[in-house]
Amino acid sequence: MSLLVARNMVGGYGEADILHGVNLTVAPGQVVVIIGPNGAGKSTAMKAVAGLVRLKPGSSVMFDGTEIANAPAESMVARGLAYVPQERNVFPSLSVEENLLMGAYARPSAAKDGLERSYAVFPDLAAKRRAAAGSLSGGQRQMVAVARALMLTPKLIMLDEPTAGLSPKFCTLIFDKVREIAASGIAVLMVEQNARPALAIADRGVVLAMGRNRAEDTGPGLLANPEIGHLFLGGNAPEEDAA
Amino acid sequence: MENALLYAVTLLTLAGIYAALTLGLNLQWGLTGLMNFGALGFVAVGAYTSALLTATPAPGAAHLVGPGWPWWAAWPLAAVAGALLALPIGAISLRLRADYLAIATIGIAEIVRLFVRNEDWLTGGPLGVSGIPRPFEGLGQPWGPVAYLLLVAAVVALLYAMAEATAKSPFGRTLRAIRDDEEAAKAVGRNPASFRLQAFVLGAACMGLAGAMLAHFFKFMGPDALDPITATFLVWVMLIAGGSGNNRGAILGAVAIWAIWAATDWIAGQLPGELATRAAYLRLFLIGLALNLILLYRPQGLIGERLPGAR
Amino acid sequence: MIELVNFYLIPGLVLGAIYALAAAGLSLAYGVLRFANFAHGELMTWGGYAALVAVVALGISPWVALPIAIAATIPVALAADRAFYAPLRRAQPAVLLISSFGVALMIRAVVYLVWGPTPQGYARGFTPPLVFEGIRIQQRHLMILAGTAIAALLVHLLLSRSRAGRAMRAMADDPDLARVTGVPVAGVIRLTWCVAAALAAVAGVFLAVDTELTPLLGFNVLLAAFAAAILGGIGRPWGAALGGLILGVVEELSTYPLIGGAPLLEPAYKGGVAFAVLVLVLIFRPQGLFKGMG
Numbered sequence: 001m002s003l004l005v006a007r008n009m010v011g012g013y014g015e016a017d018i019l020h021g022v023n024l025t026v027a028p029g030q031v032v033v034i035i036g037p038n039g040a041g042k043s044t045a046m047k048a049v050a051g052l053v054r055l056k057p058g059s060s061v062m063f064d065g066t067e068i069a070n071a072p073a074e075s076m077v078a079r080g081l082a083y084v085p086q087e088r089n090v091f092p093s094l095s096v097e098e099n100l101l102m103g104a105y106a107r108p109s110a111a112k113d114g115l116e117r118s119y120a121v122f123p124d125l126a127a128k129r130r131a132a133a134g135s136l137s138g139g140q141r142q143m144v145a146v147a148r149a150l151m152l153t154p155k156l157i158m159l160d161e162p163t164a165g166l167s168p169k170f171c172t173l174i175f176d177k178v179r180e181i182a183a184s185g186i187a188v189l190m191v192e193q194n195a196r197p198a199l200a201i202a203d204r205g206v207v208l209a210m211g212r213n214r215a216e217d218t219g220p221g222l223l224a225n226p227e228i229g230h231l232f233l234g235g236n237a238p239e240e241d242a243a
Numbered sequence: 244m245e246n247a248l249l250y251a252v253t254l255l256t257l258a259g260i261y262a263a264l265t266l267g268l269n270l271q272w273g274l275t276g277l278m279n280f281g282a283l284g285f286v287a288v289g290a291y292t293s294a295l296l297t298a299t300p301a302p303g304a305a306h307l308v309g310p311g312w313p314w315w316a317a318w319p320l321a322a323v324a325g326a327l328l329a330l331p332i333g334a335i336s337l338r339l340r341a342d343y344l345a346i347a348t349i350g351i352a353e354i355v356r357l358f359v360r361n362e363d364w365l366t367g368g369p370l371g372v373s374g375i376p377r378p379f380e381g382l383g384q385p386w387g388p389v390a391y392l393l394l395v396a397a398v399v400a401l402l403y404a405m406a407e408a409t410a411k412s413p414f415g416r417t418l419r420a421i422r423d424d425e426e427a428a429k430a431v432g433r434n435p436a437s438f439r440l441q442a443f444v445l446g447a448a449c450m451g452l453a454g455a456m457l458a459h460f461f462k463f464m465g466p467d468a469l470d471p472i473t474a475t476f477l478v479w480v481m482l483i484a485g486g487s488g489n490n491r492g493a494i495l496g497a498v499a500i501w502a503i504w505a506a507t508d509w510i511a512g513q514l515p516g517e518l519a520t521r522a523a524y525l526r527l528f529l530i531g532l533a534l535n536l537i538l539l540y541r542p543q544g545l546i547g548e549r550l551p552g553a554r
Numbered sequence: 555m556i557e558l559v560n561f562y563l564i565p566g567l568v569l570g571a572i573y574a575l576a577a578a579g580l581s582l583a584y585g586v587l588r589f590a591n592f593a594h595g596e597l598m599t600w601g602g603y604a605a606l607v608a609v610v611a612l613g614i615s616p617w618v619a620l621p622i623a624i625a626a627t628i629p630v631a632l633a634a635d636r637a638f639y640a641p642l643r644r645a646q647p648a649v650l651l652i653s654s655f656g657v658a659l660m661i662r663a664v665v666y667l668v669w670g671p672t673p674q675g676y677a678r679g680f681t682p683p684l685v686f687e688g689i690r691i692q693q694r695h696l697m698i699l700a701g702t703a704i705a706a707l708l709v710h711l712l713l714s715r716s717r718a719g720r721a722m723r724a725m726a727d728d729p730d731l732a733r734v735t736g737v738p739v740a741g742v743i744r745l746t747w748c749v750a751a752a753l754a755a756v757a758g759v760f761l762a763v764d765t766e767l768t769p770l771l772g773f774n775v776l777l778a779a780f781a782a783a784i785l786g787g788i789g790r791p792w793g794a795a796l797g798g799l800i801l802g803v804v805e806e807l808s809t810y811p812l813i814g815g816a817p818l819l820e821p822a823y824k825g826g827v828a829f830a831v832l833v834l835v836l837i838f839r840p841q842g843l844f845k846g847m848g
Contacts, residue, residue: 050734051734052730052733052734072733073733073734074733074734074735074736074737074738074739075736076734076736077734077735077736078736083734085730085731085734088728088730088731089731090731091723091724091727091728091731091732092727092728093723093726093727094720094723094724094727098720098723101717101720102720102721102724102732102735102737103735105717105721105735105736105737106736108717148735272648276646276648278648278651278652280592280655332833335833335836335837336836338840339836339840341647341648342589342590342647342648342651343784343836343840345590345592345648345651346590346777346780346781346784346832347829347832347833347836349776349777349780350777350781350828350829350832350833351829353777353825353826353829354826354829357822357823357825357826360822361820361822361823472659476655476659479652479655483652521667524663524666524667525663525667526663527659527660527662527663527666528659528660528663528664528667530656530659531655531656531657531658531659531660531662531663532656532660533656534652534653534655534656534659535637535638535653535656535657535660538638538642538645538649538652538653538656539638539641539642542645542649
């Protein structure tokens with residue numbers, strides 16, 4: 001029983017299609033990582049699931065047993081599908097706590113529990129609860145964004161390059177948190193340029209190229225695949241190689 | 244018969260002057276995306292410049308007595324005056340958000356209005372400037388007005404030719420590029436603020452010239468001779484209706500909307516007193532509605548922007 | 555000195571309070587909807603005339619008529635949004651600005667048609683000014699100042715304490731992110747119009763109480779409201795309110811005979827002060843004086 005089954009996603013911005021038939025499958029509690037070269041449509045595929053990119057007829061996105069292709073983006077949170085954009089993913093003039101409360105906008109009754117859980121997962125944020133999110137460092141903002149997406153305990157959280165521009169210390173922290181989140185039963189779909197460490201923690205990896213699925217396997221399976229390693233992971237470099 | 248001819252000539256002359264104004268606004272908004280809601284200010288400055296340079300002062304006139312130049316010497320300076328008014332405010336606000344310019348231009352119109360009304364020594368204050376000569380008046384009726392119409396038409400043709408040349412030149416292409424994608428234009432090494440400023444100043448010069456043509460047509464200029472409804476708002480309707488970005492559209496819009504405006508004015512004039520005033524307000528409502536309906540249902544106007552080359 | 559307070563400072567504060575209300579509504583709408591609403595002045599005018607209808611029909615004071623003015627102005631803003639702005643939501647802000655300009659003309663025309671061009675007033679009997687230690691203040695001025703303080707407090711509470719206010723600020727920060735966070739964007743926009751229209755209506759009634767009702771009541775202070783909003787950092791209602799207060803006081807003080815009995819600025823040019831302030835802000839501090847929304 002899969003949580004998310006996206007089939008034959010075709011679409012893009014304006015006239016030109018970026019996705020030419022992308023398939024994605026995520027099971028409950030799984031960590032799935034999407035990798036691929038620049039312009040492969042990784043982020044676009046995720047935005048399409050989130051309702052931010054128009055999909056052409058024939059595309060299908062089943063989430064938790066319901067067809068959600070082209071449903072309004074603002075309806076996704078209530079369905080249990082949370083999305084964290086890569087950039088501009090906090091409200092800069094709102095305080096950390098207000099940012100988190102925005103995550104519970106769809107169900108205010110759950111806000112109090114959500115805050116407690118968020119501060120338990122990210123203790124650093126509790127100390128900064130009154131600070132404006134715009135004043136935080138990149139890594140702290142990423143934590144705020146992830147914590148906000150977790151406020152209503154979604155079934156699936158989608159992270160678009162959560163480690164982009166972060167120091168190695170924060171990258172490790174984010175990947176640890178991703179494992180933690182998955183262990184609590186929340187599935188994670190993640191686009192990553194930091195392909196090797198991401199695949200190392202992934203249950204499954206999906207390789208996109210030119211708006212199509214190129215390969216799919218378990219995380220370790222993709223890491224061990226010499227062709228994938230050569231094409232998408234930057235040769236056979238052992239690790240910490242941003243493709 | 245002669246009355247009908249004179250009416251038609253008056254209508255066309257004013258339509259021509261509006262065409263000059265609309266061409267100026269098209270340079271600013273259509274080609275470059277600059278919002279100018281203070282056309283009145285630039286028109287007034289051009290009108291007073293030419294008026295003061297050419298007027299033969301009536302006895303007891305309060306305004307500054309000018310050198311009594313011929314119109315052809317004064318009109319270019321009216322354009323320069325419009326440009327000079329645009330220069331500082333453009334330099335200040337064009338670096339900033341697009342809507343700041345829109346707000347600043349409202350301010351310009353207000354300042355010009357206050358200045359004209361209060362600086363009696365220069366502008367004659369509320370009494371205005373009379374005795375502005377209308378070119379070719381010596382030809383008598385109806386040839387004088389016809390000759391003036393031809394002069395206005397020639398100026399519009401000249402402005403049109405210059406506007407077309409501008410739009411097709413590398414300068415015009417850069418303006419469109421900046422309007423459509425500022426970042427991309429910056430990336431190829433263009434300084435958007437400087438290009439915008441040039442377009443803004445050129446457009447203001449057209450408006451100044453239109454003001455001069457208006458003053459010489461009325462043979463009088465005073466603080467109440469210009470009205471923001473017709474000098475600013477109607478011009479926007481003309482441009483949007485004709486097709487912003489297209490110089491022929493600007494002229495077509497000016498003539499078509501002015502014809503409608505004048506016709507409704509005539510109809511309103513046939514109504515008894517109280518209804519006539521009400522009809523004027525109804526017209527105001529209809530300009531606002533027309534503006535919005537065009538934006539909603541025909542945003543490209545009667546003639547859309549024709550872009551050189553495919554896009 | 556007491557003359558400075560009575561004839562310049564207090565009227566300046568009163569005018570500033572009215573500017574503050576006008577600018578706060580303008581700035582709020584700008585923050586959430588991302589375009590300069592040129593019809594804001596006409597919303598003020600509409601509110602002023604709506605109160606007049608209530609004052610005349612029910613024989614109440616304009617203060618009591620405030621809720622009626624607000625209730626009559628909100629539907630106008632919502633209708634304009636529904637009919638004209640909403641279909642253009644994806645267009646450039648410039649197009650929306652032009653659209654709001656058309657809406658302004660329409661509202662103004664209706665005001666002219668219904669109430670005519672003659673200035674009118676909320677007929678009121680003479681009330682003696684209150685005097686404390688030589689400081690004289692008109693009762694209506696005191697009411698305007700108090701009313702503005704209450705309105706400012708309510709808006710502040712809405713924005714900082716309520717869930718809906720937080721959503722408005724979130725929309726002002728980043729509309730796309732607000733959408734993926736589950737904020738019902740259409741509802742927040744409607745709420746924003748309600749608050750902006752309410753502030754405009756109150757500002758319009760106060761301005762009409764202080765001066766007189768004309769069809770250009772609001773339009774005549776639109777430039778000042780914009781200047782105040784930009785002074786306070788556009789999109790930040792609280793900054794706009796402070797900007798309005800500053801502008802009002804500066805405008806009144808500009809005619810104070812500081813040097814040798816001659817006014818600093820000819821009173822005829824008082825209307826130009828807003829423009830001068832606007833130009834100075836655009837040159838030296840285009841991001842506004844204050845930081846942060848709230």
